[in-house]
Amino acid sequence: MTAVKDDFIPLTDACVLAVAGPAERYLAMVEGAFKVLVEMPGGGLVVSGDARARQKARGVIVAISDLYDRGIEITETDVRRLIEQPASPPSDSTTSPPVDQRNTVIMGRRGAIAAKTAGQAAYLKELAEKDLVFAMGPAGSGKTFLAVAHGVALLLSRRVDKLIITRPAVEAGERLGFLPGDLNEKIDPYLTPIWGALDDILGAQVLAKKRETKEIEVAPLAYMRGRTLNYAYVIIDEAQNTTRMQMKMFLTRLGEGSKMVVTGDPSQVDLPNKGESGLAHAVGLLGTVKGVGVAELTADDIVRHELVARIVRAYDNEHKNSFS
Numbered sequence: 221m222t223a224v225k226d227d228f229i230p231l232t233d234a235c236v237l238a239v240a241g242p243a244e245r246y247l248a249m250v251e252g253a254f255k256v257l258v259e260m261p262g263g264g265l266v267v268s269g270d271a272r273a274r275q276k277a278r279g280v281i282v283a284i285s286d287l288y289d290r291g292i293e294i295t296e297t298d299v300r301r302l303i304e305q306p307a308s309p310p311s312d313s314t315t316s317p318p319v320d321q322r323n324t325v326i327m328g329r330r331g332a333i334a335a336k337t338a339g340q341a342a343y344l345k346e347l348a349e350k351d352l353v354f355a356m357g358p359a360g361s362g363k364t365f366l367a368v369a370h371g372v373a374l375l376l377s378r379r380v381d382k383l384i385i386t387r388p389a390v391e392a393g394e395r396l397g398f399l400p401g402d403l404n405e406k407i408d409p410y411l412t413p414i415w416g417a418l419d420d421i422l423g424a425q426v427l428a429k430k431r432e433t434k435e436i437e438v439a440p441l442a443y444m445r446g447r448t449l450n451y452a453y454v455i456i457d458e459a460q461n462t463t464r465m466q467m468k469m470f471l472t473r474l475g476e477g478s479k480m481v482v483t484g485d486p487s488q489v490d491l492p493n494k495g496e497s498g499l500a501h502a503v504g505l506l507g508t509v510k511g512v513g514v515a516e517l518t519a520d521d522i523v524r525h526e527l528v529a530r531i532v533r534a535y536d537n538e539h540k541n542s543f544s
Contacts, residue, residue: 227274230264231285238288239265239281246284246299250277253303292332297523301336333369333421339521340366346513347481352474354459354503355483357517358532364457367481368417371453375435380479382452383436385414386444386470388461411438414457441466450475459484460499461491467498471506487535 231239240247240260247258247265254277256269265281267274280302287294335341340362346353347370355363374380418427418436430436441462456462456470459482467482474480484499491497507514519532 227267227278228264229267229278229281229285233262235285235288236260236265238294239284241294241296241299245296246294249296249299249303250280253277253280290332290334292334295523298336333366335366336362336523337521339515339517340523343515343517344370346515350513351478351511352471352480352506353482353513353515354499354507355481355515355517356486356499356503357515357521358485358487358519360523360528360532361517361519361521362523363483363515363517364413364455365417365420367455367457367483368414369421371455371481372418372421374453374479375430380451380453380477382434382449383430384439384449384452384454385411385437385457386439386441386455387411387414387457388441388459388466411457414455441470444473445469447473448475449473449478451477452479454478454480455483456480457483460486460489460497462498463491463496464498464501467502471502 241249250256251258254269254273256267256273256277258277258281259266259268267277267281269277280299283302284294284299287298335344339357343353343355343363343366346355347367353367355367357363368385371380371383375383415427422430427436431438441456452475454473459467461484462470471480471482482499482502486497486500489497503514506512519529519536522529522532
């Protein structure tokens with residue numbers, strides 16, 4: 221029978237509080253997952269349990285503390301993923317097995333924004349290396365948020381002059397011009413997820429200023445026709461709802477010094493003729509073209525409530541079974 225012993229992990233008081241989480245929720249998750257006892261005597265944490273359990277718990281605690289040290293906001297999703305990943309034996313208190321593979325994009329309003337899964341890390345690599353990237357995946361997989369974060373990073377570092385965001389307003393159809401208000405007011409309801417991401421990253425005041433100076437611009441897809449976008453970072457969200465002709469029109473706007481990201485979920489086409497979707501067609505046509513990147517995110521990359529991933533998998537399985 222394995223003897224029950226204690227492991228002491230030295231951490232600063234501030235780091236201990238971050239690792240413990242709200243109402244010590246994160247420590248409770250670690251204790252429940254590995255059947256250990258974690259105490260806070262001061263100057264660090266003490267983990268009690270059998271050797272194998274202590275080793276696994278220690279690896280997760282060190283990885284969480286590494287997130288804190290790097291200024292990354294820690295969430296329950298992070299802790300859950302660290303617990304679920306196979307642990308590597310830590311050699312000392314500075315070991316951080318799974319976290320070293322996470323790529324930091326930008327320091328946002330609430331801390332560093334980084335990839336939280338291997339799929340997201342691969343996506344960020346495509347964004348860094350390619351001028352045109354297609355990102356496909358289910359809701360909550362980070363395809364839009366990471367594109368926005370990457371665009372903001374380029375804008376703040378002056379590598380582009382503008383961040384331009386567009387999205388097809390399928391529900392409005394040809395009636396967009398008859399809606400009340402100016403251009404921003406007409407299209408804003410369709411861009412709520414992107415403005416939410418920008419607000420999370422920049423904060424309301426900075427975002428408002430950059431919109432006022434036109435460094436961040438909103439442009440309905442129909443208004444992109446005839447423009448050449450130079451030194452801009454351009455995002456088209458919900459691209460599965462573009463037609464093939466709209467997609468071609470959008471992609472050919474790419475100008476000197478610019479980058480484009482096309483995000484969408486091919487399983488959520490709202491067009492009357494789903495076969496006319498420009499996203500899947502463009503990926504099939506351009507996926508192997510030099511300078512074009514393709515990132516395919518899955519339910520494993522969902523970082524919302526854990527139930528969302530289960531829901532997506534259930535629908536995916538139903539779809540597969542219907543064709544088997």
